[in-house]
Amino acid sequence: xxxxxxxxxxxxxxxxxxxxxxxxxxxxxxxxxxxxxxxxxxxxxxxxxxxxxxxxxxxxxxxxxxxxxxxxxxxxxxxxxxxxxxxxxxxxxxxxxxxxxxxxxxxxxxxxxxxxxxxxx
Amino acid sequence: xxxxxxxxxxxxxxxxxxxxxxxxxxxxxxxxxxxxxxxxxxxxxxxxxxxxxxxxxxxxxxxxxxxxxxxxxxxxxxxxxxxxxxxxxxxxxxxxxxxxxxxxxxxxxxxxxxxxxxxxxxxxxxxxxxxxxxxxxxxxxxxxxxxxxxxxxxxxxxxxxxxxxxxxxxxxxxxxxxxxxxxxxxxxxxxxxxxxxxxxxxxxxxxxxxxxxxxxxxxxxxxxxxxx
Numbered sequence: 325x326x327x328x329x330x331x332x333x334x335x336x337x338x339x340x341x342x343x344x345x346x347x348x349x350x351x352x353x354x355x356x357x358x359x360x361x362x363x364x365x366x367x368x369x370x371x372x373x374x375x376x377x378x379x380x381x382x383x384x385x386x387x388x389x390x391x392x393x394x395x396x397x398x399x400x401x402x403x404x405x406x407x408x409x410x411x412x413x414x415x416x417x418x419x420x421x422x423x424x425x426x427x428x429x430x431x432x433x434x435x436x437x438x439x440x441x442x443x444x445x
Numbered sequence: 446x447x448x449x450x451x452x453x454x455x456x457x458x459x460x461x462x463x464x465x466x467x468x469x470x471x472x473x474x475x476x477x478x479x480x481x482x483x484x485x486x487x488x489x490x491x492x493x494x495x496x497x498x499x500x501x502x503x504x505x506x507x508x509x510x511x512x513x514x515x516x517x518x519x520x521x522x523x524x525x526x527x528x529x530x531x532x533x534x535x536x537x538x539x540x541x542x543x544x545x546x547x548x549x550x551x552x553x554x555x556x557x558x559x560x561x562x563x564x565x566x567x568x569x570x571x572x573x574x575x576x577x578x579x580x581x582x583x584x585x586x587x588x589x590x591x592x593x594x595x596x597x598x599x600x601x602x603x604x605x606x607x608x609x610x611x612x613x614x615x616x617x618x619x620x621x622x623x624x625x626x627x628x629x630x631x632x633x634x635x636x637x638x639x640x641x642x643x644x645x646x647x648x649x650x651x652x653x654x655x656x657x658x659x660x661x662x663x664x665x666x667x668x669x670x671x672x673x
Contacts, residue, residue, distance in 0.1 A: 421512050421621055425520045428486070432506040432524060 329385045329396070336400055455532035456552065458483040459521030460503070461514050465539045466494035472541050473501035479545045480535070484524050486517040494539075515625025519618040526614055534613045538604040547645040551607045554643050561612050561638040564598055564630075565605030565645035572646040590627045594634040598642060602626045605645050612638055 370377060377390030387393045458476055462469055462485050473483055483503040487495035489511035499505045506524050508517065518536060525534045533555070535548050543565075551563040567573040567583070575583065583602060590601035604626070608616070615636060620628045633640060 417621065418619060421516050424509050424512055425516065425523065428506050428508045428520055429524060429527075433504055 327386075329387050329393075332385070333396055333400065453480050453552075454482070455530055456480050456482060456535060457525040457528065457531050457533070458535045458537045458548075459518060459525060460485045460498075460537050460539050461488060461517035461521065462486060462490060462494050462498060462539045463488040463511065463514065463517070464490045464492045464494060466490070466492040466497055468541045469494045469539050470497040470501045472539060473498050473503045476537065476545055477502050479549065482528075482531075484521050485539070486521040486524070488512060488514065488517040513621035513625075515618045515628070516621040518625060518629075519616075522608075522613050522616055522618075526610075531613075532610050534608045534610075536604060536606045536608070542647050542649070543605045544646055544648070547605065547643070548607070551605070551643040551645075554641060555607050555609065558641060559639065560641045561609040562633050562640035563607040564600070564640065564642050565603045566598070566600035566642045567603060567645060567647050568599045569642060569644035570646075572644070573649075575647075575649065586627075590630050594627070594631040596630055596634040596640075598630065600642070601630050603645065603647070612636065 375390070377393055379390075381387040381390045381393040385393065387396070458480050460469075460473070460476075460483060465472075469485070473485065476483055485495070485498040485503040485505050487498070487505055487507045489508050495505050495507055504524070506520055508520065521536075522534060525531050533552060535551075537543050537548070547565060551565065554560065555563045567575065583600065587598060587601045591597060606629075612633065616629065616632055618625045618628055618632075
């Protein structure tokens with residue numbers, strides 16, 4: 325039974341990382357929003373039926389306690405958060421670099437005069 | 446082939462600069478005796494190095510904030526692209542490690558053998574004497590780069606390179622920090638252009654040693670390359 329949860333968690337980790345690594349744009353945003361709705365439903369159900377996760381954990385997944393199951397889910401969620409944040413940060417950095425480069429180049433002396441008279445020598 | 450004197454009017458030296466005020470003036474002055482066109486990309490220096498470069502006769506392009514050496518190189522390439530008469534770009538370090546005479550040889554080789562890119566290599570002769578540790582790291586780095594980019598080089602992490610205009614127009618460095626050297630090699634590998642290597646002498650002065658890449662930096666380079 326323990327094997328099942330291990331395989332499941334590993335599969336989820338790999339899938340989430342692979343998915344988030346490539347996904348950008350409208351689809352990724354939609355997936356993230358659906359994820360949020362699912363998370364909200366998950367939270368409400370957990371609050372209404374506190375024993376539910378322990379039962380699911382023990383009966384179907386071979387995990388000792390519901391708390392452990394939630395911990396595993398949290399680890400996966402944190403990992404995906406880290407990866408998305410890294411990618412978003414890189415994208416931001418790319419844009420920021422382009423902006424700074426444009427400013428630098430527009431403030432540079434015009435290169436088109438080949439005489440080089442503007443430059444001291 | 447017109448060999449003597451070799452024309453250098455169509456050559457632009459691209460020099461990324463970050464806090465090298467003590468040496469940049471001499472480096473630019475020395476280079477400009479042979480190469481009149483030098484563009485120094487000041488990557489947000491706080492030590493007045495940009496003014497020293499300007500006084501020495503370089504065109505200075507200033508990043509408003511520090512972005513990294515890779516970003517500075519790309520800015521320099523884009524500046525050089527905007528000069529209609531540019532035919533060659535030479536990437537050149539600001540810290541005085543590179544020799545102008547090596548650049549002349551590289552350009553001569555590029556022109557004589559019709560190469561689009563010439564990489565400088567420390568390991569084609571025994572003029573350069575890096576420490577054992579540095580040697581091991583550089584060998585590992587070049588092994589990794591050759592493996593992942595399909596190029597055959599002896600020294601992939603050398604800042605001295607000659608790029609022909611058609612290559613300069615296609616290069617797009619996005620790795621702002623240290624992984625840009627491997628990125629550049631990878632892009633050139635993908636372009637299927639004619640490239641070669643030329644022996645260069647890197648001067649490891651006390652000054653450059655104190656600022657050089659450490660072992661820790663190679664870990665960072667690897668991570669940046671894997672997570673690009």
